[in-house]
Amino acid sequence: MRHRRIWKVCSVSSETATPVRRRGAVLQRRRTELAGWMFVSPAFLLFLVFVAGPFVFAIVLAFLKWDMLTPPEFVGTANFAALFSDPVLPRVLLNTFLFAFASIVTHLVFGLLLALAVNRVISRALSYFARVAIFFPFLISWAAVALLWKYVLDPTFGYVAQYLGGLGIHLPNFFTDPAWALPAIIFIDLWHTLGFTFIIMLAGLQTVPSELVEAARTDGATSWQVFWSVTLPLMSPTMFFATIITFIGAFQIFDPIQIITRGGPQDSTMTIIMYLYEKGFQAFDMGYAAAVALVVFVIIMGVTVLQFVGRRKWVYES
Amino acid sequence: MTALESATGSREEDLLVRLDRPRRRRRRTVGGVVLDIVLVVFGILMLSPLVWLLVQSFTVAEFAFADPPRWLPVPFTIENFTQVFEYMPFFQQFGNSLILAVIATGGSLFFSVLAAYAFARIDFRGSRILLVTMLAALMVPAQLVIIPIFIMMRELGLVDTLASLWLPALVNVFQIFFLSQYFKTIPRELDEAARLDGAGHLWILFRMLVPLSGPAIAALSILGFEASWNGYFGPLIFLSSPENMTLPLGLVTLQNGFGAAPAVIVFAAITMVVVPLLVVFLAFQRQIVESVASAGLKG
Numbered sequence: 001m002r003h004r005r006i007w008k009v010c011s012v013s014s015e016t017a018t019p020v021r022r023r024g025a026v027l028q029r030r031r032t033e034l035a036g037w038m039f040v041s042p043a044f045l046l047f048l049v050f051v052a053g054p055f056v057f058a059i060v061l062a063f064l065k066w067d068m069l070t071p072p073e074f075v076g077t078a079n080f081a082a083l084f085s086d087p088v089l090p091r092v093l094l095n096t097f098l099f100a101f102a103s104i105v106t107h108l109v110f111g112l113l114l115a116l117a118v119n120r121v122i123s124r125a126l127s128y129f130a131r132v133a134i135f136f137p138f139l140i141s142w143a144a145v146a147l148l149w150k151y152v153l154d155p156t157f158g159y160v161a162q163y164l165g166g167l168g169i170h171l172p173n174f175f176t177d178p179a180w181a182l183p184a185i186i187f188i189d190l191w192h193t194l195g196f197t198f199i200i201m202l203a204g205l206q207t208v209p210s211e212l213v214e215a216a217r218t219d220g221a222t223s224w225q226v227f228w229s230v231t232l233p234l235m236s237p238t239m240f241f242a243t244i245i246t247f248i249g250a251f252q253i254f255d256p257i258q259i260i261t262r263g264g265p266q267d268s269t270m271t272i273i274m275y276l277y278e279k280g281f282q283a284f285d286m287g288y289a290a291a292v293a294l295v296v297f298v299i300i301m302g303v304t305v306l307q308f309v310g311r312r313k314w315v316y317e318s
Numbered sequence: 319m320t321a322l323e324s325a326t327g328s329r330e331e332d333l334l335v336r337l338d339r340p341r342r343r344r345r346r347t348v349g350g351v352v353l354d355i356v357l358v359v360f361g362i363l364m365l366s367p368l369v370w371l372l373v374q375s376f377t378v379a380e381f382a383f384a385d386p387p388r389w390l391p392v393p394f395t396i397e398n399f400t401q402v403f404e405y406m407p408f409f410q411q412f413g414n415s416l417i418l419a420v421i422a423t424g425g426s427l428f429f430s431v432l433a434a435y436a437f438a439r440i441d442f443r444g445s446r447i448l449l450v451t452m453l454a455a456l457m458v459p460a461q462l463v464i465i466p467i468f469i470m471m472r473e474l475g476l477v478d479t480l481a482s483l484w485l486p487a488l489v490n491v492f493q494i495f496f497l498s499q500y501f502k503t504i505p506r507e508l509d510e511a512a513r514l515d516g517a518g519h520l521w522i523l524f525r526m527l528v529p530l531s532g533p534a535i536a537a538l539s540i541l542g543f544e545a546s547w548n549g550y551f552g553p554l555i556f557l558s559s560p561e562n563m564t565l566p567l568g569l570v571t572l573q574n575g576f577g578a579a580p581a582v583i584v585f586a587a588i589t590m591v592v593v594p595l596l597v598v599f600l601a602f603q604r605q606i607v608e609s610v611a612s613a614g615l616k617g
Contacts, residue, residue, distance in 0.1 A: 032440060032441065032442060033442045033443060035436075035440055035442070035519055036436045036440035036441070036442025036445060037436075037442060038436075039432045039433060039435050039436035039440065039519070040432070040433045040436040040437070040442075040445070040448065042429050042432060042433070043429040043430060043432060043433035043489055043494060044433070044448065044452075046429060046488050046489035047452055047455070047489045047491070050463070050467060050485070050486040050488070050489055051452075051455050051458065051463060051489060051491075052451075052455065053466070054462075054463035054464075054465075054466035054467050054470070055455070055458055055462065055463055055466075057466035057469075058462050058463060058465055058466050061465065061466065068469070068472070114357075114360070117353050117356065117357050118357065120350065120353065122350075122354060122357075123354075126354060126357060126358070128603075129357075129358070129361050130357050130360075130361050131603070131607065132361075132599075132600070132603065133360075133361035133362070133364045133365050134360075134361065134364055135607055135610075136365075136368075136596065136599055137364065137368075138610075139544060139548075139595055139599055139606070140548075140591075140592055140595060141547070141548035141549075141550065141565070141566040141569075141591070142548065142550055142566070143548075143550050143565075143566030143567065143569045143570050144566070144569055144588045144591050144592055146570075147569060147570065147573055147584060147588060148367055148368075148371055148585075148588055149367065151374075151383070151581065151585075152367045152370065156383075156385075157383040157581070158383075159366075159370055159387035162385045162386055162387050163386070163387065165385075166386060191364065191367070196610065199337075199607055199610055199611045200611060202337060202611070203335045203337060203611040206337065252459060252460075252461065254461075254550075254551055255550045255551065258550075258554070259550075259570050259574075273461055276461055277461075277551075280465055281468075281555055286465060286469070289465055290462075290465055293459065293461055293462035293465060294462065296459050296461065296462065297457070297458060297459055297462050300457055300459055301457045304457050
């Protein structure tokens with residue numbers, strides 16, 4: 001109610017405002033400048049202290065050798081030289097990209113299929129149940145999820161192995177078998193974060209105008225043709241966004257690995273952030289950890305730039 | 319930047335996602351029924367680890383994790399839950415998580431609201447470059463800046479305190495961007511009118527824009543709270559004594575630390591974390607899901 005009154009006043013005033021005198025205008029300008037900076041400065045100061053400053057410091061740190069006990073020592077590019085000849089690094093990068101790739105494929109495929117299934121005309125109860133069941137795991141902390149799944153997939157105590165064992169299928173000990181540890185983490189991650197992809201896909205599907213789908217149907221298109229020629233092109237911005245955000249999240253996977261396998265067995269789940277944690281916060285080789293962190297930064301920046309460039313190329317925009 | 323370009327023309331319905339759409343009458347087809355069944359089965363499979371968790375934590379230790387698996391807690395006990403308190407300071411850690419989440423969420427929102435107002439409503443020199451710089455920092459992974467922040471907190475003697483976690487959380491560039499986008503959807507004429515009535519910037523912001531941005535602020539609060547409440551990397555690095563830990567780190571310590579607790583007690587502790595979350599989720603299901611969708615799509 002109150003806004004309506006304000007609205008009336010303003011529509012008159014902006015028309016009748018007379019040019020102010022020059023001196024007043026300069027003062028007014030200065031006051032606006034000052035106000036702008038005053039409102040921004042608390043956040044900006046915090047930004048300098050906790051983001052920009054540490055960022056610059058981390059770059060400097062990558063050129064130091066520092067165990068946090070003895071004084072830091074300038075070592076030039078020694079950390080990078082050591083990193084790029086580190087025998088573990090190829091394995092770490094392979095694991096990380098493998099995890100990210102598997103994560104993108106599984107999340108997008110399952111997320112889209114489930115969103116399509118829920119976006120049909122279905123009963124309210126089923127829609128509610130599906131949304132709760134698929135989305136809720138995403139809200140549980142990784143700590144709780146990782147501890148729970150460690151038991152769920154246990155070869156003796158877990159119900160998965162118990163049921164399959166009853167059918168005569170014997171599962172490996174996922175977290176001690178180098179061939180199975182990473183796939184197991186990929187699976188747990190899918191259970192945990194599928195809900196996010198699903199919700200993004202569902203929101204994307206609801207931006208597809210139903211008139212277009214109806215029109216295609218009337219023209220005799222099959223469900224498959226509608227999906228392939230109408231829904232999918234209109235979903236491409238969502239799919240693209242989901243790919244990027246899944247990659248960035250997956251590339252930084254850490255919590256379940258630190259909790260369940262600590263990078264093992266035999267480095268089979270050693271991902272780049274886990275490696276960074278080991279170097280920085282277990283071995284206290286801060287310079288080396290900063291160098292690893294810079295590699296992560298460069299890769300994430302590359303993908304983000306790719307996103308800006310690629311969006312124009314690959315995404316259908318109406 | 320495309321994000322900045324899109325800022326000018328966006329309306330409220332573009333920024334906040336609504337997931338409910340009007341329903342038509344359904345036609346039953348064989349394929350439809352099959353898909354319904356697939357969804358039900360998939361949902362049950364998704365929930366099965368949580369049901370299993372609940373069952374084990376209410377089962378007497380010697381009978382838990384039985385083969386073949388049981389889906390009812392027989393023989394029933396609440397002993398596992400009372401034991402949790404002997405292994406970990408559960409309520410203390412619950413309180414720590416709550417304090418951290420409230421300060422980090424409330425504090426960052428306060429600073430974000432101020433900055434977002436400047437970016438959305440005040441034309442000051444350097445505002446564009448400032449916003450672009452801050453947005454560029456979204457690409458910097460948290461693990462990169464946490465190394466210097468760890469060194470900083472050590473110098474300040476703040477390691478093993480909650481402050482080491484909420485201080486860096488006070489600035490949140492995503493919140494600033496999201497809020498300034500939202501403020502831009504509110505007609506500027508409202509400000510001018512209020513100014514004619516003698517209102518200053520603070521009045522316009524806190525008495526007008528903030529109340530009009532309820533949905534956006536609610537969405538950001540939910541996301542901020544979730545991030546702090548569930549965070550693991552930060553607490554793992556900064557906190558070391560059980561009485562200072564947050565719940566996620568407390569849970570992991572319960573299972574890994576010295577004098578690790580038996581599995582049923584770990585399960586009871588996980589249940590004590592998951593069940594309140596489930597209650598909150600069921601109560602605010604739509605708001606939570608739509609917040610995540612909105613922020614996700616604009617992120």
